Amino acid sequence: MATHIDAKGIRLSHAYDGPLDVLFGGHRVWSFTTARDAVKAGGGLFVEWPKPLAARLEGQADVTLVPHNGGDPLFSGPIRFGDSTVPLLLVDDLGNPLSLDKGGRLQRTFDDFADESRAELVAATRRVLDDLTHACGLDAYLCYGGLLGAARSGRMIGxxxxxxxxxxxxxxxxxxxxxxxxxxxxxxxSLGWQVVRMSAANFKIWVPLPSGKRAGVDVFGSFHINDHFHITGSLRGRLDRDAIVPFGEIELEGVTFPAPADLERFLEFTYGPGWRVPDPAFHFDHPPANVRRMSHWFRGARNRLPHWQEFYQGPHRRVPAGPSAFVTWAxxxxxxxxxxxxxxxxxxxxxxxxIQHGHHVLTSDYCAGARKATIASAEAAGVYAPYRPTNLESLKSSLVSATRIAHEPEPRHIYARGVIDAIAPTGRLGLWQFCRVAGRRGGLTFLEFRTPASRGLPTFFGDHPRTYADPDAVVEEIARHGGTVVERVEGRGLARLGQEDPVVCRLVVSWRKGTS
Known part of the structure; x- marks a missing residue:
């Protein structure tokens, strides 16, 4: 079977070692490996176009598929995507070519940077490092891709x-x-840099370029906790401090930077033993436990957020304007x-x-679209609904929000309809921590959620990620975190919406000591 490329993806007869580059008009737009990205199909392998790239595939392009590290093309020829015959150009608003980067975003990569833009970015990165060192008092050094490029060739990775x-x-x-x-x-x-927080332990600084665009300098916290070394995002492993300091020096595009003391050990820790071989298809494969640990410490997971972002772009308008049956019950x-x-x-x-029935209500969600929808509903009703973002999948966010509520003059009831359905099971830890802290002086917690008996029943909004929590397991979790269930109701007919009539569980919980 010959290699075949169309609007759906790439079909190959067999697996290939190493990364493969996809070129449109001679420009690399994406790289992949069959080991990671291909699935078996029709006696061969199939690789689907990544969504950001698939969304731009309309028109005609000369397409080449070639091994990144040398070899004959596996495919070369014109491909028509969709009905259009106009040339397919993957460019930004200034006409700069775009490629899919390691984060899955269409970006302008260093392959296409003019020399003056390269020089300006490297010089600005050195100024950032100097300010981190002298103004902030940090031990700063070159790391990740910049360090890798400097070690391989002295230049930025294309x-x-x-x-x-x-x-x-x-x-x-x-x-x-x-x-x-x-x-x-x-x-x-305060020094004039444009700073964007990426997590509680890393941030980005945007640097303007001569082209009129900008490029990012990412600043990552690294640290030892017990006998493990960590770098944000989610790298964790054994690397002694003497492999990092005292710093050595390395040149990148002719500019000298501090670098880890043992360069080979540091790069092997970061990228593995094959770090010397260029691989534009490289992705970090962090163990889930490492990701969870760093998320709890510094960023908080936001599972299912893409679904809710899409939901609040239009489908939410189908939600009835009136109150739910649960709120009147609560x-x-x-x-x-x-x-x-x-x-x-x-x-x-x-x-x-x-609010219309006399209660002061503080609203909260982790999706910006929900905030806009809540404000719009309140304005339409002529009431004021203060809002405070809370991400229950971040222990930091949960505890900070709960502590503020715990210090208010009067205890608040906690109302959470559908929250257990909406968050991943791992997010319930943040929910119980929030309720335990916010409810310890009084007030009740009102919960309503679908049970496993609802799985497979018709749903008003169709299929999307839901958690069907076992009520007994939820009650056990509540007890383990210091709560007492004072009322429990289960059944159908409690949360009808159109043709949907799920089996739900309602719980009323007290977090005050001595409740029975």
Whole structure:
């Protein structure tokens, strides 16, 4: 079977060693490996176009598929994508060619940077490093792709799209590392740099380029906790401090940077033993436990956020404007005028109804689209619904928000309809921590969620990621975190929406000691 390329993807007769480059008009737009990206299909292999690239495939292009590290093309010829015959150009608004980077984004990579843009970015990166060192007091050094390119050839890697610096923290506790990073962000911003926080332990600095575009310099915290070395994003393993300091020196595009003391050990820690071989299809394959650990410490996971972002771009308008059956049931169990915090406020319809019935309601969600929908609902009803973002999949976000509520003059009830359905099971830890802290002085927690008996039943909004939590398991988790279930109801007919009539569980929980 010959190699075949069409609008759906790439079909190959067999697997190939090493990365393969896809070129449009002689320009590399994407690289992949059959080992990671291909699936078996029709006696051969099939590789689907990545979504960001597939969305731009309309028109005609001369396509070449060739091994990255040398060899004859596997395919070369014109391909028509869709119905259009106009030339297919993958360019930005200034006409610069774009390629899919390691993060899955269409970016302008260093292959296509003019010499003056390369020089300006490297010089600016050195100025960033100097400010991190002298103004922020950090031990900063070149890392990730910039260090890899410097070690291989002294030049930036052609398929990369930003430069990376690290700083070696003097601290060994996540809280201290967060404070250190925040202080550096403030200092860099005060010096005039455009700073964007990426997590609690790394940030990005945008650098303007002569082309009129900009490029990023990413600053990553690195640190030892116990006997493991960590670098944000999610690298973790054994690497002694003497492999990093005292720093040596390395040149990148003719500019000297501090570099880890044992360059080979550091790059093998980062990229593995094959770090010397160029691989534009490289992706980090972090163990899930490492990702969870770093997420809890510094960023918080946001599972299912893409679904909810898409939901609040239009489908949410099908949600009824009136209150849910659950909010009227819960309100009967609240004191008149008592304050409430709603987790997962969604469109804000229940919050608006509670406000109209005399309750002060603080709304919360982790999706920006939900915030806009809640504000719009409140404005349409002529009421005020204050909003505070809370990500229950981040222990930091959960505990900070809960602590603020715990210090308010009057306890709040906690209202969470559909939250257990919407978050991944790992997010329930943040939910219970929030409820335990916010509810320890009083107030009740009202929960409604679908049970496993709902799986396979018709749904109003079709298939999307849902959690069907076992009520007994939820009750056990609540008890383990110090809560007491004071009322429990299960069944159908409680949460009808159109033809959907799920089996739901309603729980009323107290977090005060001595509740029975």
């Amino acid at each position: 398929h990369d799209s930003d430069l990376d610096l690290g700083f070696l923290s003097r601290y060994t506790h996540p809280f201290d590392i967060i404070q250190e990073t925040r202080a550096a962000e403030r200092t860099m911003a 309100e009967e169990r609240m004191e008149p005028g008592s304050p409430v915090v709603e987790l997962g406020a969604g469109t804000g319809r229940d919050a608006v109804w509670l």
